[in-house]
Amino acid sequence: MTDEREWIRLAQEGDQTAFSRLVGAYQTPVYNLAYRMLGNRAEAEDATQETFLRAYTNLRSYDLQRPFSSWLLSIASHYCIDRLRRRRITWLSFEDEIAASDETGDTTEIHLKGEFLNPESVVARQEQETQIQHLLAALSPADRAAITLRYWYDYSYEEIARTLNMTVSAVKSRLHRARRDLAQMIEEDS
Amino acid sequence: MDCEQASEIMQDRLDGLSATADILRLEEHLAGCTRCQSEWRRLQLLDNLFASAQMVSAPPYLRVRLIAAMAQRDRARRAALTCTVLALGCVTLALFLFVPAILNLLSATSGVTAVLLSGGLVTINQLLSHAGVLGRTILILLTRLIPPLAAPGLCSLLVALGLNRLLTGLSQARKPDIVIRRIL
Numbered sequence: 001m002t003d004e005r006e007w008i009r010l011a012q013e014g015d016q017t018a019f020s021r022l023v024g025a026y027q028t029p030v031y032n033l034a035y036r037m038l039g040n041r042a043e044a045e046d047a048t049q050e051t052f053l054r055a056y057t058n059l060r061s062y063d064l065q066r067p068f069s070s071w072l073l074s075i076a077s078h079y080c081i082d083r084l085r086r087r088r089i090t091w092l093s094f095e096d097e098i099a100a101s102d103e104t105g106d107t108t109e110i111h112l113k114g115e116f117l118n119p120e121s122v123v124a125r126q127e128q129e130t131q132i133q134h135l136l137a138a139l140s141p142a143d144r145a146a147i148t149l150r151y152w153y154d155y156s157y158e159e160i161a162r163t164l165n166m167t168v169s170a171v172k173s174r175l176h177r178a179r180r181d182l183a184q185m186i187e188e189d190s
Numbered sequence: 191m192d193c194e195q196a197s198e199i200m201q202d203r204l205d206g207l208s209a210t211a212d213i214l215r216l217e218e219h220l221a222g223c224t225r226c227q228s229e230w231r232r233l234q235l236l237d238n239l240f241a242s243a244q245m246v247s248a249p250p251y252l253r254v255r256l257i258a259a260m261a262q263r264d265r266a267r268r269a270a271l272t273c274t275v276l277a278l279g280c281v282t283l284a285l286f287l288f289v290p291a292i293l294n295l296l297s298a299t300s301g302v303t304a305v306l307l308s309g310g311l312v313t314i315n316q317l318l319s320h321a322g323v324l325g326r327t328i329l330i331l332l333t334r335l336i337p338p339l340a341a342p343g344l345c346s347l348l349v350a351l352g353l354n355r356l357l358t359g360l361s362q363a364r365k366p367d368i369v370i371r372r373i374l
Contacts (some may be wrong), residue, residue, distance in 0.1 A: 016260065023256050031248035045252060052256050053263060125244075132243050135236075150205075151240040157205075178199045183232035186239070 008068060012059050019059070022068070023052055029069060029153070030076045036148040037080040039133050039140070051076040073153065074163045077145045084141035131189075135182050143178040146171055152156065191219045204237050269354055276350035283346065287339060291331050311340045 004025070010018035034047035054075050055062075056067060062071055136144050145164055149155040157175075161168045191199075200214045202208040208216070220227050 011356075016257070016264075019260070020253070020257050023253055027248040027253055027256070028245060031252065032245045035246045041249075044246075045249070045255075048248065048252060049256055049259050053259060056260050056263075091230060128239065128243070132239065135239075147240070151243065152245060176198075179201060179204070179236060180197075180229075183229070183236045186236055187232050 003073065004068060005064065008059075008062070012041065012062070016115060019056060026072055027052075030072060032152060033073055033076050033145075033148055034080055036133075036152065037077070037144050038083065039137050043083070047076065047080055050079055054079070069153075069161055070159060072150065074165075077149070077164055081141040081145060113142075129187070135185055138181070138185060139178055142166075143174050146174045147178050147182075150175060191218075193216050193223060193226055196220070196223070197229065200226075200230050200233055204233060204296060205314055272354055273350060276346065276353065280343070280346045280350070287342075288335070295327055295331060311312070 003076070004022070007018040007021045011022060030051050031044055031048045034051070035041065035044035038044050038047060051072065055072055058075075062068070136147065139147065142164065146160055149160045149163060155163065157168045157171045160171045160175075164171070166174075196216055197220045199208050199212045203213060203216065220230060
């Protein structure tokens, strides 16, 4: 953590090497958020790049009292929400999203934390991933962000509210509604 | 406890926020309500599915791509700043040279404003004569000003392009390589 604060301070003074260390430390959390929200790898890479560029440009306005991860994920969430809203305007449906990720051969690389998986487990994991992305794609952009921050980052209601610029009660009602809808979908699918 | 309250406690329980007393009340309610049993089963299924999902790791080439994009943005920003400074210099120079000419133009065409303010279109002939005067004035100004302005204008443009090229070339040649080498 002390190292991180030092990297941030140096990066704020224009040290690119310090910022590249921050990129190394946070590229996977940002990429995972973007992938969960956008549903395909190519767009997730673009979103990760844009998030870090925005962070780099606005680094001087970053408040050192706030967790850096929270600030970065806030930039990523807002960017992905905007992107999903623009995508809706162009009338790209959920089926198109799935088709697009299929066309690009989008197979998810899962962070395995050193565990060994046999081929059956890999297939099971991929099916699980497909199901998760299918469920997430049915949610509104803000609900997707809230669910992703809750489950993959273990954020509390307060942290999600700060990250997404919402009230705690709005986060709570979004999460509850999203979970009820998703649970209903799981039953219908099965 | 009604089903709505039970539903709220189920959600809180998934987030680890429900009190022991609430959990006991929920269990009592579930024992006698098949609808809520079914909802609780679905919610647990969903919660287990999402809780067991892994982080998707960033591809290994992404970091280099990100650093290269940042270096490129830096170069573009520096180039834009240089061009803006030089463009402002050129505009200042041009204004300095043009001010007497613009003053002459205004005094030569002041009649047009008077005609328009005094009641609109008085006669077509009046307007045509003013347009003629204006045209001749512009022609004279252009023939007098183009030759002396061409040389400094062209020089400023060449200097701007040269400096821009130099700065862009220098940053391309040095900075990204240093950064990428450090990362690798």
